[in-house]
Amino acid sequence: MKNIRNEVDEKVFPDKLGSQLNSKDYLKKNYSAFAGILSTFSKKIPKGMLDGNVELLKTNWEKYIVNIINVESKIKKITNLYDQRSREKIIGYYRNIAICPYCGLNEPDTLDHFLPKAAHPLLSITLYNLIPCCNNCNHKKKVYDSSIEPVSFFNPYLDKENFNWLEVETIDITNQYLNISYIFNESAFDSERQREVFKLTCEKLDLLSRYACRSIEFILNQKKNIQKFCTKQTEVGNYFEIMLKQLPQDDFWKTQLCNYISESETAQEVILKYCNISNRWISFENHARAPKCNESLRAYLNYACVDEYKNICFLSDGEFKQKIVCISDEVENVTLADENNFSVFVSGVIDFSDCIDADFYIFNSHGCTGIRYKYIGCEHGVIVLKKDAQRTSEVG
Structure with missing residues (x-):
């Protein structure tokens, strides 16, 4: 789970905001990307929707999960503007995001409404409510509403990263099948709130089993090189230690796997046996x-x-x-x-x-x-x- 705010177009999340402006001028000056989106639908947007978004932005959008309910209650008519045309225009502001910030497994190919658009149409095209993610995560998250649930889902714009929440539990072989299991590391958090957010997101997205499956595929892709360069257990450890140095830190499920193998003699023995396995x-x-x-x-x-x-x-x-x-x-x-x-x-x-x-x-x-x-x-x-x-x- 990765924070991507710094990687998103600066027109979406500017550093400095001014508040002594009317709604339209405020958006044009401080949120030009959002103003451009809304201008496309100038005839469809009720004034309440425009003013409501600006009110959220001016009162510090980082707290919109709390503020949104109060703002929506003041607006009698809200039009859901999220359609294919607006989606294509919006997606351009997230081109720097190369990997899904929820799972870190796949390329983002869809936009998730962090707060569901059905419940919060005011935010249907608001840029800070849209998360570029993979279709798998979007499907698994469904319509979880962090504004009313006791525990919030992980928000890639607001929540801090913590790459230590994931740990490899075991690597073994059963009947020639390689088994890799991950666990949630409860001790990786100083904050109880952050721990609950990560734990909820992990469970909702079925991340542990998804990492396990991808890890087996990862080892399988390394099999020929391991067979070529490793003839004993210690060489397997060295192989993954070198690979660990080449991986970016935010590729956390791979780094955890490589680190575990490089340090565990048992895992090295299993990998060596697995990569030289023959049919029984x-x-x-x-x-x-x-x-x-x-x-x-x-x-x-x-x-x-x-x-x-x-x-x-x-x-x-x-x-x-x-x-x-x-x-x-x-x-x-x-x-x-x-x-x-x-x-x-x-x-x-x-x-x-x-x-x-x-x-x-x-x-x-x-x-x-x-x-x-x-x-x-x-x-x-x-x-x-x-x-x-x-x-x-x-x-x-």
């Missing part, structure tokens, strides 16, 4: 045969003397001359593009680099489809399989 090939205890058409996966694994039932199972003979990969349709998003090709999204991390010469079989609720596939590629967890036409007739 299970050798047949007898001569391998292909699964029969409509044979269930469980029955086939029982034949292969495999006690553990999994959605993906790697089988081979003792010398790895014959490799068979069984995939259940319980794996996420098993999609049959046509009768010749499969696209399969595999959650977690599996190394398919040693499956180029393997035979793949797909099992659905009726059992094995009876079609043999070959691996032809993998990107971002999606593996693509192509029907092996020459050998399909041999199945069963």
Whole structure:
């Protein structure tokens, strides 16, 4: 959660304000950006809306969460002016914001009304009530109204930054899957109010799980370099220590991750193991045969003397001359593009680099489809399989 006030166009938030002016002149002199927006709708804006905004600005807009209710109560007619045309004009004042100030994960591609426009139409296009953020955060925040709720949402214009609120809790591997978990650091705050604001925002935006998912993706993208440069645990620590020095401070979820790995021997050991992971090939205890058409996966694994039932199972003979990969349709998003090709999204991390010469079989609720596939590629967890036409007739 980052304060972005200094990065926003100075026409939106000027340093010095004068108050001995009428409403229109006040806006033109001190809030030229806002005055320009309102001038576009001069015929639609009731005088109460114009004067109401100026009253908020003159009484110190930083306290508008408190002042807004008193101002709105004096205005009988308010027109909501937030439409696509005004949005396109407004967004130009936030071009310096490269990353969502709420989550720090994505580029801002929308504007959040900090106080909901449905409840506070007076602020529907008021620049200081608009937060450039990512669509994910805007959707998760919904219509939380900090003017009436006991705890305010984090305000990127008003609230101070605190990059120490986030901590990595654990990094481990379970069944070849990398697990990274984050926790909220209660001790990072001197102020109880700030702690409650950050905690509420963290929960509303589901930040801990989002950082965990992005962190696994981040490590996966580093996998080849780690394999290339790191042959022992200490080298993993050095690798992330160097990376930590290259990251900007406000890239806080990455800095926390890199710092944790650089200092934790356990994490270094896990990362080294993970980046050199190979699939758990299970050798047949007898001569391998292909699964029969409509044979269930469980029955086939029982034949292969495999006690553990999994959605993906790697089988081979003792010398790895014959490799068979069984995939259940319980794996996420098993999609049959046509009768010749499969696209399969595999959650977690599996190394398919040693499956180029393997035979793949797909099992659905009726059992094995009876079609043999070959691996032809993998990107971002999606593996693509192509029907092996020459050998399909041999199945069963």
